Amino acid sequence: MGSYRLQRLLLLCAGIWLVAVVLLPLGEVVRQSLADRQGRFVGLSNFAFYLRSPSLLATLLNSTAISLVVTVLVVPVAFLFAFALHRAVFPGKALFRTVIMAPLYAPTMLFGLSLIFLFGRQGMITTGFFGRYPALALDIGLYGRTGIVLGECLLAIPPAVLILSAALENMDARLLEAAASLGSNSWRTFWTVAVPAARYGLIHAAIAVFTLCFTDFGVPKVVGGQTPILATEVYKQVVGQQNFGLGAVISMMLLSPVLIATLLERHLATRQQALFNARSVPYIPKRAWLRDISFWTFCVGVSGAVVATLLVAAYGSLVRVWPYRLELGGWHYRFRETGGGGYQAFFNSLRLAAWTSVFGTPLTFGLAYLVEKTRGWDRFRRAVHGLALLPLALPGLVIGIAFIFFFNAPSLGYGVAVPNPFRGLYNTPALIVLSHIVHFLTVAYLTAMTALRQLDREFEAVSEAMGVSFVGTVFRVTVPICLPAIIEIALFFFVNAMASVSAVVFLRPPGYPIASVAVVNMEDAGDVAPAIAMCMLILGANLLVRGLGEGLRLMVRRRQRWKRA
């Protein structure tokens, strides 16, 4: 009986934990959005005030319009890119795949900062390469919508490519062969077979891109200029003016479309599973020179843009005084005469990312195990599963605000006022680790879930019948088999905790500098070069960790001799 009791106890703990760190903080945002400054319930009047105020309404419209434009621009480009990688023949595909993912490892501010070096008032292109080629000088009026759209496009491409690649990979090659055998030419096959078959992937990618832009804080913070949008507005209201009520209202505005989109996406995901059968035949493209060369050129162009942005960022971080003294050196990497905290911030970030990884990985894997592999309490298990999926719909900014509300409240009143038992966490690095874990919980949880679902469903039943406790089975069988996925989850937590700014910007304890927040602070103070130097440090650390992780995975794969038949 011990085994069952322990499983249920753990499941219960997991449920309570999720309620405490996801549901209650979120509830606090909802409550604050319905209250006035004195905390009295005022219904929807905050929202009415918001919608009547032309300047506030403009932020909502700006955010929506910009996100829609980016979605329309990015999804076709990402689809063609993914399509090229799957359906054309050319060398260097692995390189293209790797390069296009680079933006995932940098703080989003990097793309705004890099755009300043390219198109800003003193930008390389604005000044015609520092006056050397005046004929090429082009001022695109970066600050404002143009800058935000450009920056968001760059950082929305990798997730869109990832989603569309997966969609194309799942497609049954026999469909294409059938089309070809019926005499359909490749243009017609593309529009009548490939695009419709990937339609769920396209919708999925569109939702992901929209959500990313709608909630991103880094790019608009840097190049947003005078264009107010929701993400920067909520920062201004909460950090600048301490107006929590309005902050909560804007949070709800940020949250609602994302929540709707996520629900829609989950709904589609379940429908999509039914569409593909496990016996799909993978597609192996044949050479067609014209098509291959055009696709190759396209891929070079897209990944070139990404690489150029990163190179300009690297260059900008090394130039002594932009644009007057162009000699290269490490001046900005010393972080002297600037705020933010310099290397102390960087090392703090490394520590926080490590802790996030160390705590987040066993937590999410254990959670997924308890939900997927134990029996009984089915309704409770489904509820826990739902709670674990919820953070996917929560923008980092909303998590940050929710955590302020919840963990800073002196008492938790739900009918009766209870002294807040979690208040001790407020203004501690531990709360930041917790916010990172919540922020990235769902993706990690789903990764663990996918790995666990590939295991035979009867492992637990067999062990149970033999009288082996589930703990023994987990450590002897489940964990060793899932090790590659576990490493992937650990890397995911580290890299994202390192680069993410949105939740921590609200939660940074005084006197505890953090790298990504330091970027924001330095940029605020006009120290663009040190800010981008810090971005480069974060990117470098992430790429290094990713590389080490890949090495580790390779080692694990070597040791998993049992996989080879």
Next chain:
Amino acid sequence: MVLNCLHLVKRFGSVTALGDVSLEVREGSFVCILGPSGCGKSTLLRVIAGLETPDEGRVYLEGQDITRWIPAQRGFGIVFQSYALFPNLTVLENVMFGIRGLRREARRHRAMEMLELVRLSDEIRRYPSQLSGGQQQRVALARALAIHPRLLLLDEPLSALDARVRSDLREELRRLHRALGVTTVMVTHDQEEALSLADEIVVMKDGRIHQSDRPHRVYRKPGDLFVADFVGAMNVLRGWRADGEGVVRGGMRLRLRNGHLDPGETVIVGIRPEEVGLALGDEGENEHSTEVISLEFRGPFYRVRCRFLEGELPSSLTVTAHWPASVVESQQIREGMRVRVRLPPDALLVYAAGEVAEATVPAAVAG
């Protein structure tokens, strides 16, 4: 009785997987639970194993109520269709996994014993992925047997294997059962498997037991039309009316061996294709003229479909016969030919007409 299940009921939402199922398993016997997919047979096995808790009813092991026991307390060995071998453990480690309470040497010894029993002692250092499907299933068997199970439960253990391996493993299972005498309950949808392995077959459909009997009785005296149709092939001849010693249909008459039928009752007559005779001599009892409508070569025999004739006119009634290839060829039987078929009274099965294959009437349970 080593195992006794009484009035088990298990529902999943609105689906009733088990609707009042009772089952007895004798010490040392080999019981096959046979039925089409979704009939509740796997649920029954999982309830016996303790992997599901029944909504109603009780399970007794040697007279002790074990309904609420967890699987570990029951000490049953289970083998699943998917083998469920741990891929990261070697063959030996897999078999040792469940053996407990012994020193390592003794555990290893016990595992080796089991592996010798399934003739895999040369493969102990290999990983499951390096073995064939049949070998993997034998490892799963060894693992289940290694814990000295009081009951061995097999859930479609042979279904994932190809035909040749399946028949080899069937023999292996029978040999192991004889050698160890361990009471075994196996679930299968393959009637051939059940007929060849079991001491007793339990035929299930829609969460109910239709018949439970020794294999040859299930085959020869199917309790109802469903069992008749599911186990082996059966001609179902509809539209007969009881009349004294036999049954009539239009101008046709069939004598039955023991006809205690109420005169006038409508009945269905069943006969297995291999029991349908080819009448060559003078006209005799239960013989009727037919026209051959199709011939299908099956190797040792032909499957011949014949349509009964009423006078010179074809009737709506057809019958399928399995006739030895030599006979069909020497008699030069072809499509369109007239032949006389014999339906021997001993081979005829009679069912009430109200009872169709999807019958909901209680199953005829023979002891």
